[in-house]
Amino acid sequence: MVSSWEEDRKFILRGWSLVFSILAALMMLSVVDGRLAYLQGSYTGYLGFWTDCRKYKCVSLGQVTVLIHMSMGFMMLALTLCLILLPFMCLSFRPVFRRLTKIDLVFSFLSFSTGFLIVLSLTLFVVNCETLHPRPQVSYLVTTYLCWGAGALMLLAGVLNYLNHLGMWGRSSPFMERRLSCRRWVSQQNARRRASELQSDADRKLSRDLSSALTPEGRPLEPL
Missing domain, CATH: 1.20.5 (Single alpha-helices involved in coiled-coils or other helix-helix interfaces)
Known part of the structure; x- marks a missing residue:
């Protein structure tokens, strides 16, 4: 009876972690729009990932900087990890996966990795915008803040998964x-x-x- 109750609590916490991960994935998908910031001044136009320059006015930097390339790569890797994490978290509620004792540790690692990659990608993007010369006026769009929120939610999901792995919620x-x-x-x-x-x-x-x-x-x- 006690083990069944502890197992139910683990599933409840894993469910909350899954909810946070789904919300983070939806918020992170907003980056597909491509526009993360609007620049005014010496550079005028939108700057981001995969921006449709036929539809929006893009910034002409002369060349794509290394930081933009790195930021884009980290964001693509974060999207890939998130798309791998969500299906396996959904399948983990099936009885066949209940024998896997380290599954919450794996979910924690993937969640932490995804959140860290999102934060790292956005940090590099912000550094790129703030180090342009001559420095323009930068206005970050809602997409940027949604991605920051997605990173925070993924880190929170990683914390829940790790605590679930330690079994701290079942200890009195x-x-x-x-x-x-x-x-x-x-x-x-x-x-x-x-x-x-x-x-x-x-x-x-x-x-x-x-x-x-x-x-x-x-x-x-x-x-x-």
Whole structure:
């Protein structure tokens, strides 16, 4: 019974981790739009990944910098890991996967890796925007903030998966154990007291029945 309850709690926490991962994936997919920032000044236009320059005005930097290439590569790797992680997390709720004891550790590693890659990609992108010369006015779009949020959610999912692997949610503290033992002792004492009271009531009732069945001289009543 205890192991079943602990297993259910692990599935609940894994479910929350899956929810955070799905939200992060949806937020991260906004990067497909391609626009992450709008530059004004010496450079004017949109800057990001895979920006459709036929539809939007793109920034002409003369050449694509190394930081943009690295940022784009890390973001693509994060998307790939996320697409690998989500199906396996969904399949982990099936009974055939319950024997895998290290599965939460694997999910934790993938979640941490995805979140770290997202944060690293955005950091390189911001560094690239802030180091342009001459420096333009940079306005980061909602897509950028959604990606930051996706990175935070993936890191949070990694923390939940790692704690789930350690089994910390199933361990009770000494204070809780003392409280439970105290409650058990009180319930046992109450049960014994009730049993004693019921036994006393039964003895008194039996005594009254016996006394009513006897004559004042202590003999049974004879039929008329």
